[in-house]
Amino acid sequence: MEAENELIRVRKEKLAALRQLGVEPYGGRFERTHSTQEVICNFESLEGREVALAGRLMAVREHGKATFADLHDQAGRIQLYVRLDRVGEAAYRIFTQLLDLGDILGVRGTVFRTRRGEISVEVGDFNLLCKSLRPLPEKWHGLKDVDLRYRQRYLDLIVNPEVRQVFFTRAKVLKAVRAFLDRRGFVEVETPTMHTIAGGAAARPFITHHNALDLDLYLRIALELHLKRLLVGGIEKVYEMGRIFRNEGISTKHNPEFTMLELYHAYADYHDMMDLLEEMVAFVAQEALGTTKVEYQGEVLDLTPPWPRITMLEAIKKYTGVDFAPLSQEEARRAAEGLGLELEPGLSRGKIINEVFEAAVEPHLIQPVFILDYPVDISPLAKKREDNPEFTYRFEAFIAGRELANAFSELNDPLDQRERFEAQLRERAAGNEEAHMMDEDFLRALEYGMPPAGGLGMGVDRLVMILTDSPSIRDVILFPTMRPREDGDSHK
RNA sequence: GCGCCAGUAGCUCAGCUGGUAGAGCAGCUGACUCUUAAUCAGCGGGUCGUGGGUUCAAAUCCUACCUGGCGCACCA
Numbered sequence: 001m002e003a004e005n006e007l008i009r010v011r012k013e014k015l016a017a018l019r020q021l022g023v024e025p026y027g028g029r030f031e032r033t034h035s036t037q038e039v040i041c042n043f044e045s046l047e048g049r050e051v052a053l054a055g056r057l058m059a060v061r062e063h064g065k066a067t068f069a070d071l072h073d074q075a076g077r078i079q080l081y082v083r084l085d086r087v088g089e090a091a092y093r094i095f096t097q098l099l100d101l102g103d104i105l106g107v108r109g110t111v112f113r114t115r116r117g118e119i120s121v122e123v124g125d126f127n128l129l130c131k132s133l134r135p136l137p138e139k140w141h142g143l144k145d146v147d148l149r150y151r152q153r154y155l156d157l158i159v160n161p162e163v164r165q166v167f168f169t170r171a172k173v174l175k176a177v178r179a180f181l182d183r184r185g186f187v188e189v190e191t192p193t194m195h196t197i198a199g200g201a202a203a204r205p206f207i208t209h210h211n212a213l214d215l216d217l218y219l220r221i222a223l224e225l226h227l228k229r230l231l232v233g234g235i236e237k238v239y240e241m242g243r244i245f246r247n248e249g250i251s252t253k254h255n256p257e258f259t260m261l262e263l264y265h266a267y268a269d270y271h272d273m274m275d276l277l278e279e280m281v282a283f284v285a286q287e288a289l290g291t292t293k294v295e296y297q298g299e300v301l302d303l304t305p306p307w308p309r310i311t312m313l314e315a316i317k318k319y320t321g322v323d324f325a326p327l328s329q330e331e332a333r334r335a336a337e338g339l340g341l342e343l344e345p346g347l348s349r350g351k352i353i354n355e356v357f358e359a360a361v362e363p364h365l366i367q368p369v370f371i372l373d374y375p376v377d378i379s380p381l382a383k384k385r386e387d388n389p390e391f392t393y394r395f396e397a398f399i400a401g402r403e404l405a406n407a408f409s410e411l412n413d414p415l416d417q418r419e420r421f422e423a424q425l426r427e428r429a430a431g432n433e434e435a436h437m438m439d440e441d442f443l444r445a446l447e448y449g450m451p452p453a454g455g456l457g458m459g460v461d462r463l464v465m466i467l468t469d470s471p472s473i474r475d476v477i478l479f480p481t482m483r484p485r486e487d488g489d490s491h492k
Numbered sequence: 493g494c495g496c497c498a499g500u501a502g503c504u505c506a507g508c509u510g511g512u513a514g515a516g517c518a519g520c521u522g523a524c525u526c527u528u529a530a531u532c533a534g535c536g537g538g539u540c541g542u543g544g545g546u547u548c549a550a551a552u553c554c555u556a557c558c559u560g561g562c563g564c565a566c567c568a
Contacts, residue, residue, distance in 0.1 A: 006537060007502055007519055059528075066525035083525065101518075115526050138503040138517050140529055145503085147560045159503090203567075248567050249493085358568095396568075403568050434567080459568080472561095483559070 007135045014098045015131050023094065025131035030054050030106035036071065036078035039111055043119050046111040051121060053078065054106040054129060056158065059139055062096055068120075069095075071105065074164075079120040080107060087123060095126065101139075102132030102158075150480050163475075166468045169288050170476055173464050176287035177241060177261060180280050186237040186263060191226035193219060193243065199442065200224030200381070202434040203246040206256075219245035223262040224381065224455070225442045228410060231264050231453050232445045239263035241460060252472040253402060256481045259460040264410065268454035270393045273407040274370050277397055277456060278305035281368070281404075281463065288467055296400050296466050299366055307368040307397070312357050315371055319361045324353050350375025350390065365398035374408075380420040380436055382408035383452075397458075399466055407456035414446035 018025045033052045034042075055073035065084040070077055084092040099105075109123040137143040142159045149156040149163075156163050178188065196215070198205035200222030208217050223240045230238050241261045248254060265272060282292045285303050292303040310318070317323045322335050329349040336343055336356050343355060353375055365371070374394040376384055382392035393409035411417050420436075421443070427435035464476040474480035 005502070010519065061527050061530050062524085063527060063530075064524035066527085068527045068530080070528080079528070081526075085525080114528090116528080118526090118528070120526090135502040135518060140517065141504040143503070144505095145499090145560085147499090148503095150560095201568080246567080249565080251567085252562080254567065406568065457568090 008133055011100055011131070011133045011135075014100065015133070018094070018098050018128065018131065021090075021094070021098075023098075023128060025128050027106065027127050027129040030127060030129055032106070035075050036073050037075035039078055039121065040076065040119050043111065043113070047113070049111055050108060050124070051111055052106065052108045053121065055104070056132075057099060057101055057103045057105055058136075060096075060099075060101065065092075067092075067096055071107065071121075079114070079118050080109070081112075081114070081120045081122045082126075083122065087125060091125065094128075095123075099128070100132060100135075102134070102136045103128060104130035104132070147482075150474055151482055153478055166464075166470060166476060167478060169468050170464045172288040173284055173460070173467060174241065176284040177280065177460070179287070180283050181239050181263060184237070184276075186239045186265075187235055189227070189230060189235070189238055189240050190242065191220075191223060191230075191240055193245075195220050197437050197439045199437055199439045201246075202378075202436065204248060204433050206245050206247050221246050222457070223260060224457070225439060227262055227264050228450060228453075228455070229442065229445045231266055231410075232448055232450045236266035236451070237264070250481060252474070253462070255461070255473050255477055258473070258477070261458045261460050262456065264453050264455045266451040266453045269409040269452070270372075270395055270407055270454050273454040273456045274307075274309060274395060274397075275305075276454075277405055277407065277458065278303075278307045278368070284463070285467060294467060294469070296469055297471060299400070301367060301399060301466065303368055303399075307370055309370040309372055309395075311373045312353065312361075312371050312375075312391075313373070315361045316353065316356055319364055320356065322356075324356070348375075348377050350377040354378050362398065362403075363401050365401055368397065368399045368404075370395045370397050377423070379408065380424055381411055381417075383411045383413075384416070402462065403459070404462055404466075405456060405458040407454065410450070410453045410455045412446060412450040412452055414443055417446055418443055 015025050031052060032054050036053060036055060039046055039051055039053065053071060053073070055071040057069055058072045058077070059070040061068040067082045069080040069082065071080050082092065082095050087095065106127040106129050107121065107123050108125055109121040112120060112122055114120050137155060137159045143149055143156055182188070194208065194217040196217060198218035198221045201224070203221040205218040205221050208219060209215070210217055221244055223242065223244065227238055227240060239262065241259065243257050244260045245257050247256065250256065282303050282305050285292045285294060294301050294303065313323070313325050320339055322339065324332055324335065327335060329352070332349050332352045333343060333347070336352050339356060339360060341355055341359055343352060347355070357371070372395045373385065373391045374382070374396070376390055376392050379392040379394045382394040385391045385393060395407055396403050397405040411420070421438045424436035425438055428437070461473050461476050464470070465473060468476060470476050
């Protein structure tokens with residue numbers, strides 16, 4: 001318990017005083033006729049009529065025998081006008097002396113427009129629906145302290161209306177993604193979040209324990225392997241949008257739990273996935289924002305399809321001038337070092353190429369672009385290119401210098417898949433904690449036969465960041481992971 | 493994990509090279525019946541993130557720790 005400060009004490013005294021007067025400070029049901037927004041939008045027809053509104057009292061301007069106040073609800077704000085000669089002495093005294101900023105009220109009154117032109121409600125009577133005991137952050141500057149904003153998101157939402165807007169946009173994005181895929185015949189499924197084998201991506205998992213089975217379980221790091229089992233089972237167009245968990249560092253682009261969309265389309269390939277992704281992102285932007293040109297951190301991003309498609313090797317050549325295609329592993333290493341990279345010993349040719357790409361190319365990929373044909377040794381679930389088995393039919397989509405999506409023509413050769421897993425196991429044995437685990441049941445499924453398919457994974461949070469001009473992933477996650485604090489402020 | 497920066501009233505912030513804490517908003521008292529960051533007059537409010545140290549004296553200097561931000565690393 002924290003020490004009670006004077007401001008809280010005063011509010012508790014008002015609470016007691018209200019009860020003394022027979023006013024219940026925690027009301028129940030209140031029937032609204034309109035939202036604040038509706039009153040303002042429909043002023044013409046509502047002028048002079050009675051409305052009932054509810055919301056939080058966010059400002060009070062007292063003028064002796066008349067008082068103005070601001071009432072906020074989910075969609076907006078409206079001014080209240082309270083006159084002593086209309087509400088009566090007792091009610092007026094309650095309004096001006098026993099209410100506080102932050103209290104939740106139901107009001108009934110008459111819609112009118114003030115001399116200065118502001119649409120307002122002249123209050124006839126009001127009900128206290130909830131007495132607020134804690135002082136709110138400042139009305140003008142709001143809540144700036146990012147630590148408090150994330151830990152006490154409810155406060156952030158109360159005083160920073162633009163934050164609420166971000167999460168309304170997020171809701172529209174989720175809805176639009178589902179609408180887009182549903183319309184194309186994709187089936188939405190839910191697969192386990194607790195896995196006995198954490199597969200489908202290169203990442204460290206969280207571990208938890210099931211008591212009755214006395215079994216350690218991993219929180220999922222990807223959706224991939226279960227969704228592909230569904231392809232085996234005959235579901236030809238399938239998707240899941242859900243939370244995944246990776247036991248990694250936290251940054252402006254990484255939260256330990258985040259939302260991933262994965263979809264699989266039987267008999268398609270990665271070219272189909274490119275078509276689908278660019279159309280989906282454009283559709284979602286149109287639905288959520290009404291445009292496919294969005295401003296992100298001062299750059300205008302044009303999400304309108306088609307997006308350019310360029311192979312990884314071509315992209316490297318374009319941004320570094322070096323063509324890695326003909327280089328041997330040793331030559332590639334020297335070329336990378338010539339570009340200023342420091343490389344661990346023993347990296348394969350494919351990994352060296354990927355390092356060069358990440359360091360020299362990624363930061364330049366501001367406008368949406370597809371990067372094609374990733375090296376096979378960093379793509380253990382993707383089908384090899386027929387014309388060059390060192391590379392795969394895999395692409396990543398980049399926007400604003402970061403990866404938005406990852407997709408490939410899915411590997412459906414069970415023998416090849418087993419070899420890839422075995423290569424991953426060798427990496428694990430060599431100390432790479434993020435290398436894939438062997439998944440015998442997944443291999444068994446492939447042995448029954450999985451149709452060739454295109455598969456796609458997209459970071460939903462990152463898309464929301466772009467569409468809401470948010471610099472940090474924490475701005476688009478309501479309750480981001482934070483280290484707990486002893487005073488009990490935290491949520492995690 | 494490493495580096496840099498920050499933490500002062502409920503909130504937003506000021507406080508120079510050490511001299512014992514200040515403003516605005518919010519709160520309280522009073523005035524005011526069309527204000528809107530209402531206005532005017534007055535009042536109260538602080539373990540200066542935490543613990544050590546230096547000093548006659550520390551919000552200020554040193555140090556360790558806590559929390560956060562940003563960058564790097566890790567990471568798709």
